[in-house]
Amino acid sequence: MTAGDWAGGVALVLATSTGGVGQHVASLVRGLTAAGITVTVCGPDATERLFHFSELGARFVAVEIPANPAPSDARAVSALRTALAAPDVDVVHAHGLRAGFVATLARPRQPLVVTWHNAMLAGGLRGRVAQLLERAVAAAARITLGASEDLVERARAVGARDARLGPVAAPSLGPARRTRAAVRAEFGVGPETPVILSVGRLHPQKRYDILVAAAGRWRERRPTPVVLIAGTGPSYLPLAASISAAHAPVTLLGHRTDVADLLAGADLAVVTSDWEARQLFAQEALQAGLPLVATAVGGLPGLVGDAAVLVPAGDVDAVDAAVRRLLDDPELRADLSTRARTHAAAWPTEADTVAAVRAVYAELVPEPARGDREDHG
Numbered sequence: 592m593t594a595g596d597w598a599g600g601v602a603l604v605l606a607t608s609t610g611g612v613g614q615h616v617a618s619l620v621r622g623l624t625a626a627g628i629t630v631t632v633c634g635p636d637a638t639e640r641l642f643h644f645s646e647l648g649a650r651f652v653a654v655e656i657p658a659n660p661a662p663s664d665a666r667a668v669s670a671l672r673t674a675l676a677a678p679d680v681d682v683v684h685a686h687g688l689r690a691g692f693v694a695t696l697a698r699p700r701q702p703l704v705v706t707w708h709n710a711m712l713a714g715g716l717r718g719r720v721a722q723l724l725e726r727a728v729a730a731a732a733r734i735t736l737g738a739s740e741d742l743v744e745r746a747r748a749v750g751a752r753d754a755r756l757g758p759v760a761a762p763s764l765g766p767a768r769r770t771r772a773a774v775r776a777e778f779g780v781g782p783e784t785p786v787i788l789s790v791g792r793l794h795p796q797k798r799y800d801i802l803v804a805a806a807g808r809w810r811e812r813r814p815t816p817v818v819l820i821a822g823t824g825p826s827y828l829p830l831a832a833s834i835s836a837a838h839a840p841v842t843l844l845g846h847r848t849d850v851a852d853l854l855a856g857a858d859l860a861v862v863t864s865d866w867e868a869r870q871l872f873a874q875e876a877l878q879a880g881l882p883l884v885a886t887a888v889g890g891l892p893g894l895v896g897d898a899a900v901l902v903p904a905g906d907v908d909a910v911d912a913a914v915r916r917l918l919d920d921p922e923l924r925a926d927l928s929t930r931a932r933t934h935a936a937a938w939p940t941e942a943d944t945v946a947a948v949r950a951v952y953a954e955l956v957p958e959p960a961r962g963d964r965e966d967h968g
Contacts, residue, residue: 596953597628597949597950597952597953597956597959598626598627598628598959599628599629599681599682599952599956599959600628600629600630600631600677600679600680600681600682600959601623601628601629601630601631601680601681601682601683601684601952602630602631602632602633602674602675602677602680602682602683602684602701603616603619603620603630603631603632603633603649603684603685603686604632604633604634604654604656604671604683604684604685604686604690604691604693604694605632605633605634605638605656605685605686605687605690606634606635606638606656606657606658606687606689606690606693607634607635607637607638607656607657607658608634608638608641608642608687609638609641609792609823609846610791610792610871611708611759611868611869611870611871612686612687612708612709613638613641613642614642614762614871615686615706615708615759615760616632616634616642616644616686617642617643617644617647618760618941618944619684619944619945619948620632620644620647620648620649621647621648621941622760622941622942622944622945623945623948623949624647624648624649625648626945626949628949629650629679629680630648630649630650631649631650631651631652631674631677631679631680632644632645632649632650632651632652633651633652633653633654633670633671633674633675634651634653634654634656634690635653635654635655635656635657636653636655639651639653652670652674653670654667654670654671654674654693655667655670656671656689656690656693657689658689659689660689660720664693664696667693668693668696668697671693671694671697672697672698672699675697675699675700675701680699680701681701681952681956681959682701682702682704682952682955682956683699683701683702683703683704684703684704684705684706684948684952685703685704685705685706686705686706686708687706687707687708687709688705688707688709688711688721688724688725688728690705691703691705691707691728691731691732692724692727692728694731695727695728695731695732701956702733702734702955702956703731703732703733704732704733704734704735704736704948704951704952704955705728705731705732705734705735705736706735706736706737706738706757707735707736707737707738707742707743707745707746708738708742708868709742709866709868710741710742710745710866710868710889711724711725712796712865712866722749725745725746725749726749726750729746729749729750729751729752729754730750730751730752732751732752733752733753733955734753734754734755734951734954734955735751735752735753735754735755736754736755736756736757736948736951737754737755737756737757737868738757738759738868738869738890739756739868739869739889739890739893739894740756740890740893741889741890742868742889742890743755743756757947757948758939758943758944758947759868759869759939759944760938760939760940760941760943760944761874761878761935761938761939761940762871762874762875762878763941764850764851764854764875764878764879765851766851767851767852767854767855768849768851768852769849769852769855769856770855771855771856773856774852774853774855774856775856777856778817778819778842778856780817780856781814783814784814784815784816784817785814785816785817785858785859785918786816786817786819786856786857786858786859787806787816787817787818787819787857787858787859787860787861787914788818788819788820788821788853788854788856788857788859788860788861788876788881789802789818789819789820789821789860789861789862789863789872790820790821790822790847790850790853790871790872790875791821791822791862791864791870791871791872792822792823792824793820793822793823793824793825793826793827793830793843794824794825794826795825795826795865796864796865796866797826797863797864797865798863798864798865798886798904798905799820799826799830799863800829800830800833801863801905801906801907801910802818802820802841802861802863802910803818803830803833803834803837803839803841804833804837804839804907805907805910805911805914806818806837806839806840806841807837807838807839808911809840809911809914809915810838810839810840812918815840816840816914816918817840817842818839818840818841818842818861819841819842819844819853819857820841820842820843820844821844821845821846821847821850821853822844822845822846822847823845823846827843830843831843850872850875851875851879854875854876854879854881855879857881858881858882858918858924859881859882859883859884859914859917859918859924860872860873860876860881860882860883860884861883861884861885861910861914862883862884862885862886862891863886863904863910864886864888864889864891864904865886865888865904865905866888866889866904867886867888867889867890867891868889868890869890869894870885870890870891870894873885873891873894873895873899874894874935874938876931877895877898877899877931877932877934877935878931878932878935879931880928880929880931880932881928881931882899882900882917882923882924882927882928882931883895883898883899883900883927883931884899884900884902884910884913884914884917885899885900885901885902886901886902886903886904887901887902887903887904888904895934896934897930897934898927898930898931898933898934898935899927899931900913900916900917900927
């Protein structure tokens with residue numbers, strides 16, 4: 592049996608997700624089920640409601656794995672152990688360190704693959720606990736896949752026996768449903784007013800405080816740029832307070848399902864994160880041909896290449912200068928737009944990603960035990 596013929600059963604495990612990890616798992620479900628592979632998704636009910644894994648062809652089993660450790664982890668381990676006892680699961684593939692840790696505690700009989708999607712950035716006691724978690728997950732996984740090269744290096748550093756770069760399919764947003772003028776009209780913005788867009792979870796790691804501080808400096812520009820931030824999360828109240836204090840021209844949009852429309856209405860995209868792997872919005876922006884300013888952290892430089900303007904993390908002056916330069920130079924914006932689309936066209940497709948994980952599964956379980964499944968009815 593070749594890797595491309597592998598058609599066993601896999602359990603995909605994830606914790607609470609509202610963004611890239613959930614999107615990636617949904618992409619795998621779509622591709623794997625189309626290839627005849629039996630897919631079970633184990634994760635929180637809220638994540639199923641957001642990404643509709645069961646509608647994509649997977650069997651969904653509720654396993655409540657929150658984003659952070661909690662007393663309920665014991666129940667999650669028990670629920671996952673029960674789910675993995677199904678006879679049609681040949682490989683367990685956990686996504687993210689939280690899911691990987693719960694899968695490690697469940698001690699599956701099947702080989703465990705863990706994809707690292709995010710870095711553990713905490714310091715102090717939480718940082719030491721995070722390091723122990725990393726080491727436990729790295730030791731338990733037969734194969735560790737990293738969404739970026741720095742994650743692969745980190746996994747190796749903490750003891751992963753086999754760590755590799757794992758392709759992640761670029762998102763597919765589809766075309767905008769509204770015209771550029773209609774999107775801008777929603778925000779009362781005329782054709783000459785620059786619109787700067789950022790999309791992501793409102794979390795300290797995203798450093799939206801840097802974007803707000805830079806936006807406060809743009810009030811004197813005429814016309815004054817409008818900054819839109821789409822997303823929800825724990826940083827909402829502090830961000831709203833800082834926007835008010837700085838009189839910054841920033842609007843917090845909350846959760847949006849029309850990112851393609853927002854991209855069509857925007858002039859620039861900005862990512863100010865302290866760390867990212869394959870940041871979802873950065874990919875969406877480049878696919879849409881939107882000039883991007885992003886921090887040179889984690890996997891972002893490798894992701895965007897020369898198709899974006901990279902700035903240091905945590906540097907308000909650098910973000911301010913980069914945005915001003917692009918707003919003042921339409922030829923540079925046009926050049927970046929062309930480079931963005933060309934660069935994005937070379938990213939891994941869903942088919943590439945599915946083929947890569949099937950090869951990993953075939954490596955671990957060359958011949959799924961079909962007869963045993965039939966004996967179980």
